[in-house]
Amino acid sequence: MVRAKITRKTKKKIEALEGMAFAAPLVIGLLLFLAFPLIYALIISFTDYTFATANSFKFIGFENYINAFHDQFFVRSLVNALINAIGVPIGIVLALILSVFMTKVKRFSSVFRSILYIPTVCGAVAITFVWSWVYQPLYGLIAQLGQVFGWGTINFLGEDLFFPSMIAMGVWSGLGTSILLLYASLKNVPKALYEAAAVDGANAVQQFFHITLPSVSPVTFYILLTGISGSFQDFTRFQVMRGDQITDWSIMPVWYIYKYTTNQFNYEAGYACAMGIILGLIILALSAIQFGVSRFWVHYDN
Amino acid sequence: MITKKKVRAPLSPEIRRSNAKKKEKVRFVLSQTGMYLVLVLFALLILIPFIFAVSTSFTSPENIFDFKWIPSPVDIGNYDKLFSENNVWGAFLNTFLYTVPTTIIGTFCSALCAYSCARMKWPGRRIVYYLILATMVIPGVITLMPSYVLFVNFYRWYGTPLPIIIPGMFGSAGAMFFLHQYFKTLPKELEEAAEIDGTGRLRIFLTIILPLSIPAVLTQFILAFNGAYNDYMTPLLYVGTNPDLFTIQLLVSGLSTSHNKQYTLLMAGAITALLPTFVLYVACQRFFVDGIAMTGLKE
Structure with a gap:
């Protein structure tokens, strides 16, 4: 009796130790490469620390934070990031329409999903190259179409059209993921709901707004949240598209921060x-606002 | 109105029903056609830029002003130039050396942690699990600069690929979350029998749980590999000044400045860079699709 009790106890202890050991690698990794840099960032953001003069490490209070808001490049990059985020709702609406169509067509819906997902597996560098060529004002794809229709030369990547062009490209490359998510969610909506609504005489539009939309609202919210966070941290396509030449009309926050490693x-x-x-806090604040607003449009009950 | 109704009234119920059916059928065919048209349009919008890029890459630079969808003559000069003037194979080798081991080990660590949190009892596992999840909220940009400073001045890894390789080996919160959901669904009886036999937990994980979870684990591995392969920023930060250590993304991005935007060459570079993950996608499509679809549903 006593022996059995002890072995059960030690067994539990061993299991506890094993459990902690199994979780340890990931926890250690997060401590080393996330928590440590996070705390470190907090400390040196209050100093005048620079790489060039490693010995300077003077605490200067909030000076860096105040300077950031007077830094025209940084403020402009935040505005640009906000403009870039316009692509997220556009993408969601398109993805919603397309994924509803995919659930309704008789055949080939998986073919369409596979095709629309292709840009996602291709790296941002390759995609940016392809689009820099599509947008090329004289011989690019759109310019060639323009010749057929008799448009003039359009400088898609110049100051005026830079963000609309980048947003279009962003929507193009992000559609596939949103569609996969929404489609999976749409497939989970019980058919009985639609049948019941049809019996009550609800037409297709009413069914869409009263059944489909609420059912996919959690996934839509997820896409919105991650999409906005992602579009604020867009780096590669901007840096590659502009060949790392920063100008106020093309700068993005992460790109600008990256420049300080040079x-x-x-x-x-x-x-x-x-x-x-600052950028991280802005993103978190935007997420918090979205969470607050989500109470009014996201339905978690089945 | 009344006369009209009277004219229609003599129609027998059967005919009326078949008329309604016909109408329904016409509407169905019309709506199907409309939806297919929209879907085909978007599929073409996705495909045409790629086809344009492939055609361009097989066009000689002199013929670029006279573009044809099917290049004639087909010219492999751009690929020739790409591979002869740049160490493309070296960059591919670097990329795979940086990404494959770290993704394999990282996925394993994520799975191990997920297993521990989902199916083992130890004090604090709930808190640890939720803390790990909470880290996913932290925007990556916050740690960009401090990580750089630490890798350069504290770890002294600058100029080596270690900052690209090492952090990923510890696993990721996202993969852990996904696998946690999966392990939760496996029946409890799986382990009970083995536990009575006195099999250790690591053994149980390796011989029972992992083999049963191959699709889920493979999905996470493929997604992680795809992300690491396409990563541009990390290699740029740490090996961006040493061409011998370039990944394929760095090599291709460098074509743009060093060759003054010669688009035929750029397209050859872009196609070369995206081909491995594209082939992987075509071969393992199910894993991509399941992986993405599930991350959303579980949220």
């Missing part, structure tokens, strides 16, 4: 950390 901006690490924290 000698172009004197390796001002403390200042760059402050900008990173």
Whole structure:
């Protein structure tokens, strides 16, 4: 009796130790490469630390944070990020329409989904190259179409049209993921709901707004949340599209922060950390607002 | 109105019903055609830029002003130039060396942690699980600069691919979350028998749980590999100045500045860079589709 009790106890202890050991690698990784940099960022964002002069490490209070809001490039990059985020709702509406169609067509819906997902598996560098060629004002794809229709030369990647062009490209490459998510969610809506609504005389439009939309609202919310966060942190396609030449009308926040790891901006690490924290807090605040608003349109009950 | 109704009245119920059916059928065919038209249009919108890029990559630079969808003559000069003037195979080798081991080990660590949180009892596992989930909320940009400083000044890994390789080996919160959901669905009896036999937990995980979860684990591996392969920023930060350590993404992105935007060459580079993951996608489509679809549903 006593022995059995002890072995059961030690067994439990062993299991507890094993359990912690199994979780340890991921936890250690997150501590080393997430928590540590996070705390470090918080500290050096209050100093004048730069790479070039490693010995300077003076606490300067909120100076970096105040400077960031007077930094025209940084403020402009935030505005640009906000403009870039316009693509997210556009993408969601398109993806919603297309995925509803995919659930309604008789055949080949998986073929369409596979095709629309292709841009997602291709790297941002390749996609950006392809689109820089599509947008090329004289011989690009759209310019060639333009010749047929008699448009003039359009400078898609110039100052005026840069963001509309980048947004179109972003929607194009993001559609596939949203459609996969929405389609999976649409397939989960019980058929009986539609049948009951049809019996009550609800037409297709009413069914869409009263059954389909509420049912996919959690997934839509997820796409919106991750999409906005992602579009605020867009880097590769902007940096590659502009060949790393920053101008106020094309700058994006992460790109600008990245520039501080180069000698172009004197390796001002403390200042760059402050900008990173500001951007991160803005994204978190936007997510919090969306969570607040989500109560009014996201339905979690089945 | 009344006369009209009277004219129609003599129609027998059967004919009326068949008329309604016909109308229904016409509406059905029309709506199907409309939906197919929209879907085909969008499929073409996705495909045409790629076809345009492929055609361009097989056009000689002199003929680019006279573009044809099917290049004549088909010219492989761009690929020739790409592979002879750049160490493309070296960049591919680097990319696979940086991404494959770290994704395999990382996926394993994520799975191990997910198993521990989902099916083992130890004090604090709930808190640890939710803390790990909470890290997914933190925007990556916050740690961009401090990580860079730490890798350069603290770990002293600058100029080596270690910052690209090492962090991924510990696993990721996202993969852990996904696999946690999956392990939860497996029946409890699986382990009970083995536990009575006195089999250790690691053994149980490796010989019972993991083999049963191959599709889920493979999905996470493929998605992680795809992400690591296409990553541009991390390699740019840490090996961006040393061409010998370039990944394929860095090599291809470099074509743009060094060759003054010669689009035929750029397209050859883009197609070369996207081909491996494209082939992987075509071969393992189910894993991509299931992986993405499930992350959303579980949210």
